[in-house]
Amino acid sequence: MLEFNLQPETKKKATSGDLYDVVIVGAGPAGMTTAIYTSRDGLKTLILEKESVGGLAATTHLIENYPGFPDGINGMELMERFRKQAERFGTELVEFGEVVKVDPRDAGRFEVHAQGGQVYQGRTVVLATGSRPKKLGIPGEKEYYGRGLSYCATCDGPFFRDKDVIVIGAGNSGLQDGIPMLDYANHVTFLEFLPTSRAERILQDRAREHPKSTLRFNQQVTEIKGDKTVTGVVAIDRETGEEQLFPTDGVFIYVGYSPDSEFVADLVARDKWGYIHSDENMRTKVAGLYAIGDVRADNPAQLSISVGNGTRAALDIREYLLKLEAEG
Amino acid sequence: MALLNEEILQNVTEMLSDMPNAVKLVIFTKSKDCEYCPQIVQLAEEVAAVSDKVTVETHNFDAAQDEAAALNIEMAPAIAILGEKDYGLRFYGIPSGYEFSTLLHGIQKASVGISDLDESTQAFLGSLKKPVHLQVFVTPTCPYCPRAAVLAYEMATESDLVHAEVVESMEFQELATEFNVMGVPLSIVNGKERVEGAAPPEMIVKAIKAALA
Numbered sequence: 120m121l122e123f124n125l126q127p128e129t130k131k132k133a134t135s136g137d138l139y140d141v142v143i144v145g146a147g148p149a150g151m152t153t154a155i156y157t158s159r160d161g162l163k164t165l166i167l168e169k170e171s172v173g174g175l176a177a178t179t180h181l182i183e184n185y186p187g188f189p190d191g192i193n194g195m196e197l198m199e200r201f202r203k204q205a206e207r208f209g210t211e212l213v214e215f216g217e218v219v220k221v222d223p224r225d226a227g228r229f230e231v232h233a234q235g236g237q238v239y240q241g242r243t244v245v246l247a248t249g250s251r252p253k254k255l256g257i258p259g260e261k262e263y264y265g266r267g268l269s270y271c272a273t274c275d276g277p278f279f280r281d282k283d284v285i286v287i288g289a290g291n292s293g294l295q296d297g298i299p300m301l302d303y304a305n306h307v308t309f310l311e312f313l314p315t316s317r318a319e320r321i322l323q324d325r326a327r328e329h330p331k332s333t334l335r336f337n338q339q340v341t342e343i344k345g346d347k348t349v350t351g352v353v354a355i356d357r358e359t360g361e362e363q364l365f366p367t368d369g370v371f372i373y374v375g376y377s378p379d380s381e382f383v384a385d386l387v388a389r390d391k392w393g394y395i396h397s398d399e400n401m402r403t404k405v406a407g408l409y410a411i412g413d414v415r416a417d418n419p420a421q422l423s424i425s426v427g428n429g430t431r432a433a434l435d436i437r438e439y440l441l442k443l444e445a446e447g
Numbered sequence: 448m449a450l451l452n453e454e455i456l457q458n459v460t461e462m463l464s465d466m467p468n469a470v471k472l473v474i475f476t477k478s479k480d481c482e483y484c485p486q487i488v489q490l491a492e493e494v495a496a497v498s499d500k501v502t503v504e505t506h507n508f509d510a511a512q513d514e515a516a517a518l519n520i521e522m523a524p525a526i527a528i529l530g531e532k533d534y535g536l537r538f539y540g541i542p543s544g545y546e547f548s549t550l551l552h553g554i555q556k557a558s559v560g561i562s563d564l565d566e567s568t569q570a571f572l573g574s575l576k577k578p579v580h581l582q583v584f585v586t587p588t589c590p591y592c593p594r595a596a597v598l599a600y601e602m603a604t605e606s607d608l609v610h611a612e613v614v615e616s617m618e619f620q621e622l623a624t625e626f627n628v629m630g631v632p633l634s635i636v637n638g639k640e641r642v643e644g645a646a647p648p649e650m651i652v653k654a655i656k657a658a659l660a
């Protein structure tokens with residue numbers, strides 16, 4: 120089945136001069152949920168997205184635990200629906216518009232600077248920047264990126280038809296993205312640092328029961344080997360101390376995520392990993408500035424939680440703007 | 448059966464509604480070993496049907512060698528996106544999945560004929576003396592890919608010396624293997640400098656400098 124997805128860069132050209140009620144940074148599920156609410160509520164809403172709509176959720180092959188989709192739904196398709204719903208109520212969306220700085224000016228006015236030099240103005244700003252895959256920081260990782268080493272199985276898996284691949288990390292994301300490769304790869308080996316997998320039972324069972332997959336625990340990967348492209352992965356067995364070379368054609372790294380919050384480091388309070396602290400109404404310590412979704416501290420990375428956060432922020436924004444106006 | 452559903456068509460209509468100049472999609476198909484050739488033509492026709500500015504011309508690659516050569520097309524299936532002039536925008540394979548966006552952006556670029564690049568990138572491209580051949584390898588399931596592809600199209604629109612080819616890797620596996628493509632997006636400058644990932648303009652500029660040095 121052929122599918123066609125449209126990512127209009129800017130359907131309506133957002134203008135830097137306008138004052139938006141809400142400027143949302145990041146078009147993942149969290150940011151788009153806030154946008155659905157605020158634009159439906161008549162607030163002038165802009166989303167600035169560094170890449171393209173959908174965030175991490177869009178790179179997920181099949182999402183099975185988001186309520187309302189009993190057969191599961193493809194991540195990209197679900198995010199397309201979020202986008203449509205937001206745009207239906209008038210949300211403006213700018214893709215390829217990375218935010219590099221948020222500058223609080225007078226009460227109720229922020230300047231939001233994009234990489235291309237555009238400056239957008241918002242009465243409130245919502246940080247919904249999510250997180251990005253962590254690197255292992257081992258020899259060979261940088262050299263072989265794009266040459267058999269990848270952080271996105273949905274994007275690059277198809278290069279490994281009938282080939283052997285290794286997935287480093289057997290947590291939820293590693294298993295969830297690795298399992299679909301079993302459909303076409305020759306063999307998938309999962310290497311996990313911990314003695315057990317922390318992934319959902321159902322995913323573990325699927326990986327374990329599949330004839331083309333192997334799960335190995337207590338494996339500390341120390342190096343990616345290759346020639347022109349990846350040829351193997353070196354790992355130390357943490358129980359026996361033995362070093363082993365696992366030959367492979369491809370390597371996918373799923374060892375967790377780190378938050379995209381550097382650009383607001385001196386503005387908000389963050390935990391030691393860089394996740395942004397916000398209260399139960401999603402407020403950061405700066406009035407009118409919110410943090411939601413995966414970038415928020417102490418938040419389990421789940422779609423429905425991001426969606427809940429997005430709603431919470433939207434409701435508080437309405438109150439906040441009303442109060443601002445009353446104070447005049 | 449139509450390839451594009453009603454909703455997508457409506458978005459396409461909107462996106463192409465204020466195009467200043469006409470755009471011609473010149474398609475080269477092959478009779479053999481081309482799984483999606485009929486769909487590529489159909490897709491282009493469905494897009495052209497909603498805009499009076501877009502037209503489609505179809506050739507058989509094996510028969511129309513001269514036409515292909517005139518457009519620097521050496522393999523098929525291929526789409527040349529031509530505006531008032533040939534800005535050098537090409538798509539190899541079927542622009543499905545996320546790559547459908549790339550096609551539409553290409554059409555918009557070819558119509559407007561002006562890039563949205565920042566000043567310093569424009570200045571650099573303006574100073575080019577030698578031809579630059581950008582190849583961007585993509586897959587339809589890669590959400591990061593259109594960013595790299597569209598950037599290449601922007602650069603080609605800006606400079607007559609830049610030629611931008613977006614290549615759907617699954618349909619051109621030999622070429623992908625030749626360049627050791629195992630991850631996308633991958634931009635290759637003049638067949639030698641590689642830039643992995645959806646890189647900002649500065650990184651492509653750096654690779655162009657290295658390739659021309």
Ligand SMILES: Cc1cc2nc3c(=O)[nH]c(=O)nc-3n(C[C@H](O)[C@H](O)[C@H](O)COP(=O)(O)OP(=O)(O)OC[C@H]3O[C@@H](n4cnc5c(N)ncnc54)[C@H](O)[C@@H]3O)c2cc1C
Nearest residue numbers: 145147148149169174175176218248249412413420421422
């Ligand atoms: C492999 C995998 C499988 C998963 N499976 C499930 C599942 O089955 N069920 C489930 O509930 N959850 C799942 N998740 C988790 C879920 O995807 C996340 O919880 C969710 O995407 C978080 O949403 P978000 O909007 O906070 O952030 P994201 O989805 O990460 O979106 C953030 C967006 O912000 C953009 N951005 C970042 N910085 C900037 C900037 N400076 N300027 C502009 N834009 C910026 C990013 O490009 C991105 O598009 C999975 C995650 C992964 C990786």
